[in-house]
Amino acid sequence: xxxxxxxxxxxxxxxxxxxxxxxxxxxxxxxxxxxxxxxxxxxxxxxxxxxxxxxxxxxxxxxxxxxxxxxxxxxxxxxxxxxxxxxxxxxxxxxxxxxxxxxxxxxxxxxxxxxxxxxxxxxxxxxxxxxxxxxxxxxxxxxxxxxxxxxxxxxxxxxxxxxxxxxxxxxxxxxxxxxxxxxxxxxxxxxxxxxxxxxxxxxxxxxxxxxxxxxxxxxxxxxxxxxxxxxxxxxxxxxxxxxxxxxxxxxxxxxxxxxxxxxxxxxxxxxxxx
Amino acid sequence: xxxxxxxxxxxxxxxxxxxxxxxxxxxxxxxxxxxxxxxxxxxxxxxxxxxxxxxxxxxxxxxxxxxxxxxxxxxxxxxxxxxxxxxxxxxxxxxxxxxxxxxxxxxxxxxxxxxxxxxxxxxxxxxxxxxxxxxxxxxxxxxxxxxxxxxxxxxxxxxxxxxxxxxxxxxxxxxxxxxxxxxxxxxxxxxxxxxxxxxxxxxxxxxxxxxxxxxxxxxxxxxxxxxxxxxxxxxxxxxxxxxxxxxxxxxxxxxxxxxxxxxxxxxxxxxxxxxxxxxxxxxxxxxxxxxxxxxxxxxxxxxxxxxxxxxxxxxxxxxxxxxxxxxxxxxxxxxxxxxxxxxxxxxxxxxxxxxxxxxx
Numbered sequence: 001x002x003x004x005x006x007x008x009x010x011x012x013x014x015x016x017x018x019x020x021x022x023x024x025x026x027x028x029x030x031x032x033x034x035x036x037x038x039x040x041x042x043x044x045x046x047x048x049x050x051x052x053x054x055x056x057x058x059x060x061x062x063x064x065x066x067x068x069x070x071x072x073x074x075x076x077x078x079x080x081x082x083x084x085x086x087x088x089x090x091x092x093x094x095x096x097x098x099x100x101x102x103x104x105x106x107x108x109x110x111x112x113x114x115x116x117x118x119x120x121x122x123x124x125x126x127x128x129x130x131x132x133x134x135x136x137x138x139x140x141x142x143x144x145x146x147x148x149x150x151x152x153x154x155x156x157x158x159x160x161x162x163x164x165x166x167x168x169x170x171x172x173x174x175x176x177x178x179x180x181x182x183x184x185x186x187x188x189x190x191x192x193x194x195x196x197x198x199x200x201x202x203x204x205x206x207x208x209x210x211x212x213x214x215x216x217x218x219x220x221x222x223x224x225x226x227x228x229x230x231x232x233x234x235x236x237x238x239x240x241x242x243x244x245x246x247x248x249x250x251x252x253x254x255x256x257x258x259x260x261x262x263x264x265x266x267x268x269x270x271x272x273x274x
Numbered sequence: 275x276x277x278x279x280x281x282x283x284x285x286x287x288x289x290x291x292x293x294x295x296x297x298x299x300x301x302x303x304x305x306x307x308x309x310x311x312x313x314x315x316x317x318x319x320x321x322x323x324x325x326x327x328x329x330x331x332x333x334x335x336x337x338x339x340x341x342x343x344x345x346x347x348x349x350x351x352x353x354x355x356x357x358x359x360x361x362x363x364x365x366x367x368x369x370x371x372x373x374x375x376x377x378x379x380x381x382x383x384x385x386x387x388x389x390x391x392x393x394x395x396x397x398x399x400x401x402x403x404x405x406x407x408x409x410x411x412x413x414x415x416x417x418x419x420x421x422x423x424x425x426x427x428x429x430x431x432x433x434x435x436x437x438x439x440x441x442x443x444x445x446x447x448x449x450x451x452x453x454x455x456x457x458x459x460x461x462x463x464x465x466x467x468x469x470x471x472x473x474x475x476x477x478x479x480x481x482x483x484x485x486x487x488x489x490x491x492x493x494x495x496x497x498x499x500x501x502x503x504x505x506x507x508x509x510x511x512x513x514x515x516x517x518x519x520x521x522x523x524x525x526x527x528x529x530x531x532x533x534x535x536x537x538x539x540x541x542x543x544x545x546x547x548x549x550x551x552x553x554x555x556x557x558x559x560x561x562x563x564x565x566x567x568x569x570x571x572x573x574x575x576x577x578x579x580x581x582x583x584x585x586x587x588x589x590x591x592x593x594x595x596x597x598x599x600x601x602x603x604x605x606x607x608x609x610x611x612x613x614x615x616x617x618x619x620x621x622x623x624x625x626x627x628x629x630x631x632x633x634x
Contacts, residue, residue: 167358170325171420173345174352175372175427185375189362 029251036248039241047245052221053230059138060227061253064206067145072199074146075153076191082154083161097155100148105211112144113215136218141226144212149202156198160191193268200261207254275336275349275430275463276301277322282331284317284487291317293487295331299480304457305465306478310510314487315467316435322465323433324348335431351429351462355436357420359408365419366404369394372427394422397456414445421453425460434466438473450477471511475499483507505620508543515549515590517542543618549592550613551576553604560609562590567599567606574599578610 036044047053082094100108116123116135126132134140164187172182210228217224227250234243282295291314299305307315320326322333324345333341340348360368369391373382382390395401398418408416417437424432437453438446454477457464468474474481475495483490483498483506491503502508509516518541554560561582568575570593578590590612594602604610 165356165358167354167356168360170345171352171354171358171423172360172371172375174323174325174350175375175423176346177371177375178346181375185371186360 032244032247032251035240035244039245043241044245047242048249052225053227053246055222056225056227056230057249057253059141059224060207060250061257063138063141063145063226064203064209067142067149067206068199068202070142071146071149071153071202072195075150075198075202076157076195078150079154079157079161083158097151099151101151105148105209106215108147109144109212109215112147112212113140116140116143116216135216136220136224138217138224140216140218141213141224144216145202145206145209148209148212149205152201152205153195153198156201157191157194160194164190193265196261196265196268200258200265203261204254204258207250277431277463277465278332278334278337279318279322280332280334282318282321282328282333284314284321284326284328284330290487292321292328295487295489297482297489297492299463299465301463302461303463303480304454304478305463305480305482306474307465307467307482307484308471308474308510309469309484309490311469313484315469315484318484319433319435319465319467322431323350323352325352349427349430351424351427351432353417353420353424353432353434353437355439357408357416359416359420359423361408364405364407365395365400365411366391368408368419369423369426371423390426394426395419397425398422412445413441414449417441417449421456425462429462432462432464434464436468437466438468438470446473453477475511483510485510502543502618505541505543508618508620513546513591515544515546517544541620543620544614545616546575546591546593547573548614548616549590550615551578551592551594551602551604552611552613553602554609554611556609558609558611560611562610562612564604564606564608564610565589567604569596572596576604578612 039047078097082090082097113120113135115121116126118124118127118133118135120135123133123135126134132139134143168186168190169182172186177185208228210226210232213226214229217226217229219225219229227246231243231246231250234240234246277297277299279295279297282292282297283290284292293314295314295318297318307318309315317326321328324333324340324343324347328341331341332339335348345352360371363371370387373387373390376382392401392404395404398421400415400418400422403411403415403419408419411419421434421437434453438449441449450473453464453466466477475498478495480492481495481498482492485506491498491507493501498507498511502511505516508514551564562578562580564576565579566577568577572595573593574596576592576594576599578592580588580590592612
């Protein structure tokens with residue numbers, strides 16, 4: 001950084017950023033890594049490869065992926081409706097989107113568990129009508145995760161849709177493109193990077209989500225037990241090493257997956273000359 | 275393809291953008307829709323394109339009523355003010371878009387698409403940029419790509435919305451001539467919107483002057499300039515001195531020795547180059563003196579002040595060829611005599627001055 005900068009204060013700003021990042025993110029996370037060094041590799045592998053743990057990883061990452069995909073689709077539709085149409089109650093709907101952000105996740109979990117349980121309003125309907133039980137099954141986890149991740153998708157796509165140059169659509173129409181072609185060839189490629197960001201945020205949130213899930217999941221070992229719950233269980237049993245090992249594994253997998261999504265995003269942007 | 279607009283009206287809320295417009299454009303013309311901002315010219319262009327529906331009236335293309343036809347089915351090419359290039363596609367894919375979205379039955383093979391696109395890119399002299407993205411191009415290049423893209427579907431009418439508005443002056447000048455030559459080559463009926471009268475004069479074969487949603491005048495650039503129908507057109511096209519004769523300060527015009535072709539009106543518009551200026555002795559009794567002058571290239575603009583009068587004739591602008599200016603040895607402060615060779619007279623209740631009129 002020997003070149004002179006237009007904006008002054010590069011060094012203090014960088015210093016501040018690094019201190020802040022260290023205190024809040026890096027030091028806690030590295031403590032996790034260092035703590036896990038107390039374990040031998042064999043012990044670590046033994047903990048991680050336990051069937052119950054592996055099952056919980058499958059449940060956590062699987063349901064987070066499905067939930068992120070579903071939330072991306074519905075979030076896109078919601079953002080589209082909020083941006084592209086005007087209707088009464090639009091501002092109210094827009095405000096409602098953020099509610100899952102604000103609501104304590106446990107409250108959300110209890111509410112979802114209440115209505116989706118077999119005796120509950122929606123749970124009864126789905127069970128009687130389609131034979132689908134949501135609560136206390138992995139499906140319940142997915143429902144809870146969709147609930148909490150929709151705002152991430154809506155709020156990342158919304159600004160991109162708002163900024164979208166509608167004359168591009170008119171240009172495509174003037175060349176004879178159908179509405180479907182305009183969406184698939186013009187609009188979607190332009191919002192795809194934002195959609196990926198929304199997906200990544202939903203996924204990250206879903207993997208780490210605890211409060212809203214444990215009430216609706218049923219927490220059956222091997223079936224509907226999520227990783228964060230196992231960590232809490234280990235901690236309650238004063239099994240610090242076990243908890244650390246699971247947490248570290250989760251950290252590594254999450255980081256790897258986010259990295260992949262970011263690379264994908266980079267590739268998409270580059271391919272489209274942005 | 276000929277275009278006939280009959281009785282077109284369009285309102286946006288309370289605002290009347292277009293007010294009973296009737297216009298005929300014969301095939302092969304290069305027409306400018308000219309007017310100040312907010313005059314409805316872009317709305318009219320969008321109605322011809324089918325991007326906007328008129329509240330009232332009909333749009334006939336080649337004699338067929340296309341009022342209810344979508345933009346997709348009108349066979350037009352539209353170039354947007356800010357180009358609207360697809361930023362996620364290369365230049366090549368942008369130009370190929372119109373051909374690739376055709377239904378399978380009428381879609382040309384990929385080899386033909388490739389050839390057509392390269393031909394078009396050669397036509398706009400930018401084939402070497404075919405694998406770039408729009409963000410990597412300059413404004414002038416984007417404009418030409420937007421034009422190539424619009425031409426790819428072989429439109430029968432080419433519509434351009436402020437095609438040179440976002441370009442810098444030198445590129446604009448170059449592209450104006452280029453568009454005119456391109457039109458001569460392709461002979462596609464072309465309509466473009468502009469607020470710049472010089473641009474309209476330079477490029478178009480026909481000019482339609484619009485103001486407040488109405489057509490003020492339609493004609494060739496020569497007709498519009500030499501025979502303006504009303505004071506709006508006269509003021510909007512080119513520079514002009516406006517003298518209101520109901521104003522006491524301006525009565526000297528009528529009573530002076532200045533020769534005017536006729537005086538049947540209360541407002542006289544005099545083009546600067548229709549005013550002759552002659553240097554007088556220092557002792558002469560003329561109230562008019564040369565306050566300042568500016569070199570505009572081939573012509574010199576003279577700023578003349580009239581100390582005795584308080585009306586609109588207090589400051590008069592005249593122009594003369596720079597050679598003549600040199601010979602006349604005029605300098606600041608010299609007393610001068612004026613000769614008005616030609617004036618346009620208008621009878622007006624209330625003169626309205628256009629927003630974007632360039633009065634020097």
